[in-house]
Amino acid sequence: MQVMEDSSMGSTEESGTPMRKETVYEKVNLLVSSNAVVIFTISGCSMCHVVKQLLFGLGVGPTIMELDRDACGRDIHRLLFQQQPVPAVFVGGKFLGGIETVVACHINGTLIPLLKEAGALWL
Numbered sequence: 001m002q003v004m005e006d007s008s009m010g011s012t013e014e015s016g017t018p019m020r021k022e023t024v025y026e027k028v029n030l031l032v033s034s035n036a037v038v039i040f041t042i043s044g045c046s047m048c049h050v051v052k053q054l055l056f057g058l059g060v061g062p063t064i065m066e067l068d069r070d071a072c073g074r075d076i077h078r079l080l081f082q083q084q085p086v087p088a089v090f091v092g093g094k095f096l097g098g099i100e101t102v103v104a105c106h107i108n109g110t111l112i113p114l115l116k117e118a119g120a121l122w123l
């Protein structure tokens with residue numbers, strides 16, 4: 001049987017050079033400023049699922065950045081999401097918050113106006 005360890009010994013960074021911090025910030029900025037609603041998620045995160053369902057239920061089609069699936073997601077995760085838990089929701093180019101904030105805004109009636117203002121909802 002082939003011993004696989006030998007071939008991977010020298011290459012811990014298999015995806016090539018990690019992106020520079022500035023490049024990652026630029027990418028995130030571009031992503032959140034060119035989409036009305038962006039959710040940063042990781043797979044298997046139940047609160048990510050909840051926030052997606054809440055927005056889908058309101059008729060919003062959010063842009064979903066899966067940090068553990070997207071090609072540059074790992075760099076984004078490494079640089080920006082060490083402290084900030086997922087889901088992280090951006091509306092109209094601004095960081096809104098996590099699940100608690102989104103639910104709280106939904107309950108106090110500020111979420112829908114915010115979504116309308118961002119152009120994520122028309123009705």
Ligand SMILES: *[C@@H]1O[C@H](CO)[C@@H](O)[C@H](O)[C@H]1NC(C)=O
Binds near residue numbers: 101104105
């Ligand atoms: C609604 O809830 C959010 C999140 O807790 C809070 O930031 C905001 O100030 C609240 N707005 C009103 C009008 O209560």
